[in-house]
Amino acid sequence: MASVIRIKDITIKTPTHRATYPFDGPLTLITGSIGVGKSSLLELLKYGLGGSAKLMPAIRANVATVEVNAEFSGRLYRFQREMGDTKVDVLDVLSGEIIGPWSVTNRKYMPKASQQLLTILGLPADLRIPRRRVRPTSDTVGVSFFDLYRYIYLGQNEIDTSVVGHVDKNLDNKRRAVFELLYGLNSPELINLAVRKGEWLDKEKSLRSSAAAVKEFLLQANEPDMDQLRRLGREAEAELESARGLLIAVRDDSEALLRSQRSLRDRVSRLRSALTEVSASSDAISGDIHKSRSLLAQLRLEQEALGRADVARHALSGLEFSVCPRCMQDVTARVAPSNCCTLCLQPEERVEEDLAGEAKRLASQIAETESLLAEDEEGFEARRAERRDIEADLAEATMELDRSTAELITPRLEEVQSLSMQIARLEARIEQLEASSARWSNYKLTLDEADEAFRSASALDSKEQELQESLAANRVRLDELAEVFNATVRSLRLPWYQSADIDRETYMPVVNGGQFDELSVGGARKTIVNLAYHLANLQYALENDLAYPGLLIVDSPRKNIGQTAEDSAVANEVYKAFARLVEGFGNSVQLIVADNSVPGFVADSYPELNFSYENPVVPGAPHPGEGVERVH
Template identity: 60%
Template sequence: MGATVRLHQLAIKTRTDQAVFPFSDQVTVVTGSIGVGKSSLLELLKFGLGATSAKLMPAVEQNVTSVEIQVTLGSRRYTLIREVGKNNVDVVDHSTGELIGPWSATNKKYMPKASQELLAALGLPADLRIPRKRSKPTSETVGVSFFDLYKYIYLGQNDIDTQVVGHTNSHLDLKRRAVFELVYGLNSPELIDLAILKGKWTDRAAQLKSRAEAIKDFLAQAEEPELEQLESLEQETRRALEEATSLLDSVRTESDAVLEAQRGTRQRVSQLRGQLSELIAVRDATAADVRKSESLMAQLRLDQQALQRADVAHRALSGLEFSSCPRCLQDVRDRDVPSGHCLLCTQPEEVYSEFDSGELKRLAAQIGETQSLMEEDEGSLEDQQVKVRQVEEDLAELTMELERAASAMISPQLEEVQTLAMEIARFEAQLEKIESSAARWSNYQSSVDAASDAEEEAMRVAQQEAALQDDLSSNQSRIDDLSIVFNEIVGALQLPWYSSAEIDKDTYLPIVNGAKFDDLSVGGARKTIVNLAYHLANLQYGLTHPDTLYPTLLIVDSPRKNIGQTAEDSIVGEKVYEYIMHLRAEFEGSFQMIIADNSVPAGTPEGYAELHFTYDAPLVPGVSHPGEGVETV
């Protein structure tokens, strides 16, 4: 028996009412007129499991507040509760009442995703990813969810005559094949992981090769030498650099010897420069003393001359009495001038004494002394000037001697040193350029080596993948066995147009009378029957092969869609139900089917349960249906 999936009941709540729909029998047929809610019930089952693609009609969205489903997945029974308009599903362990926690119908951070948890409950990897490309897979992947598996469980009304498990959509078809291969043991999660890992190594190898080619193209455009040429050029440059460096050291040694021979002359020049500095300092100090003495002499002579003039004036005018002012000729005799004051200027009259004559004598003595000191300083200054000139002459002669020697011996060596230094700088710059080129070539080689390593890893993974595929290769016969079951079912339906039926070994899609599903009749009736037979064949094969993971639940909406109303058409519908009840009898208790149809054909064997909806009692409790021909539920 395959993966156990069984629905026990569906409960829906409105703001004022609630309804419980049990699925206690192995086969449950939901019947009723158009628009009473048959398809909506199946969509609510899908919604309650956490699907985001469930189609809820306006009557459901406007009135139903929550959905509660009891379902067995694997060995565990759950109660799933989801509010309409919400993306969280509350999950309870039905046996213990333990709250397992909310699952999210969408991707929510820090919350388990319903589709992944449901996969894990069936024994499949929760985070199942497959390569985006079946041929030459790369590191790009797409996720496979529980609802990709659910497409094998739920054959919807819109899909039953148009597509097989979403095969017309390239994105869904990729996942359809992956689910089929996992269910039938043609592939395994380990193999899928290896395929993804191989794709990653293959991608890395391609990226590294592309990078290496880009580096190589850049080096070619930059006209940089090949790696072998660089190695030869580096050796030549290093030899030239060593030779230039050695020659520079030799020239510097010779220069040092010449400089050592002239050391005595340089020392004498240094001594003379020091001596000259000292003599100039003493000379300048003496010259400053002479200038001070000259300044003092000039002041003393001015003072002497002033005293002499005052003495002459005093002696000449002391006996004169003025009766009128010599300037304005006015009479000055009648003025009120105190006794002892001058009649002209009214100032107190000074009494001339012999002191003034002594002051002139003192000034004359000071002038003589200053003159003597100044003459002594002037004589010393002349001697110092002679010494300064002598030292300057000696220094100039020695300096010229050094310059002549440098011009004859040092200058050519200095020019050679400069030339060699420039060559060394050029060689060092060339080495830096060579090293940069070598680094780029090294980067190129590293990329090539890394690409080779990545290819080896891809080959190693491919070998592991091939070994696992060999282990599963025997399971390929299951497609042949499934073809046999499919052919028997199509034949059992007594279709007048049937001659042969099989399963395509590459696409796993049905082929009838040599025609692919898409090439069957335009009307859709044949596609409906073939699609239904395909799902029944998968279910039956899973029931007889417990080592497969095909789900034990099949939900079918409108199994007689487009079949028609003639007697021959009615027979086809009856044969469909006869085969379903045949499976029920053969595999009693091993699987579950929920079918939505307008009615059950007359003559259908007993053993099924029926949920019947009417316009007076539609799916949504407490909501009366307005009648035939208006909005459907």
């Protein structure tokens, strides 16, 4: 059945006033003179639901808050939005549950109003369609609730210029997408397939472009092709294997030669160890000799000093001092112990004994030191002679080893070095060939991935065609809609009417064989055709239980038709069409029509919100009358 949207009422709050306007019954008329705010009231309805609105500066300056009570799919919600705010507070009226706020813009951590409204209506919340209808790519654009709203709100500025925003290329793409969803000509699953197919086709295009760039690079760099790379690789591998074999043979040969020289190397090693040992022993003996010589010199100095002391003692032993030789004082009267010196008072007999014993000790120590020194000097000469012999043997063995190495080992080492360099060059060459092969493999892999992407797109295309075939039967609805549209236009009794139809590709109205944009502005033809198109869509949806909101809001149809007698007759027919729709479907439909005035037969039968300069839409902001700036 048709999606149910019912506007219950709207409350407009200013800093000092508050006014609530109900929309009772299936048809509500909004009337009043130019400038009292009729169009602004309809724009405020959209604004209160979270949409953008064309609001005059006077409205923005006076209105503080808009509150809309509306029923969506059987549940009553209250939408409240402050003027200039980017969010809407939402309340479930029956349960009292606060389910907002909802953002009117894209916010990371807040639900978006347009998506939430689609969800309430049972439609996909995050529906995205390809930006291009022909050869779609992964570039998509989102479809919101307010793209659907264009089918239920025929504004004053678009009534004679645009059919659901078709003049805007971006909006026209969304218009057609919404139409197809409402009429079952398309489905979210089918749209998703189209988007995914576009993504695969984009990937295929990108991969083929990358592959072409790689191939161009390889050709510019004169890279061998895959066949040449395989041949060159085999040749390099064969040369590398041969060089490695030769290297192993040379190394084995060198090892055998080195083993044959092991005894010679062992002899050199032993001689070097012996030389080290003899040198260490010689250095130790040399140190002992130096110490002994130093000690002997010291002992001889002590011996000489002792001899001089003994000579002096004997030379002075017969002398008697009457005065002290130092201070020249008389010492004759001094009393000294017997056998002691009158000057130093030391026993005379002990001095002679001590000097004799010391002289004997020194002579003995000197003799012992001279004996040890002689032994060390003899040992040192023996070690020096042994060292000369070892050095001679080591020089001879080293020369023999060097000569053997130069004659036997060095050429083989040079051959090893040469083979190692050859192997390194071949390995580098193989790496280059492998890098080239990898680039060609990457090129082929990229092409394979592009082919796979194409196959994936083709598979999705097959599924897409299957789904399209399953929905193909619904295209009869276009023929049926065209009949309803033709009947609606015919019922308006237009003197210029010949035929009316629906374009099967664009879903736009066609009158007298001409497209909407080809209709002349004169005679209000565009306004009338646009009205008839919206009425036909609504009628057909109600008759066939399409997912089409049973709501239509129209702004100023009579004013845009004209004021002549013939125009009034056409306007009367338009309002008769409104009345027939309401009478035929009752509470299943809701029409809200704003106009300067309406035919009496309609005004007498349906509720009317009438505004004047003294009682404008915005409470507390009276209009001063014609000829000055108006609230609207």
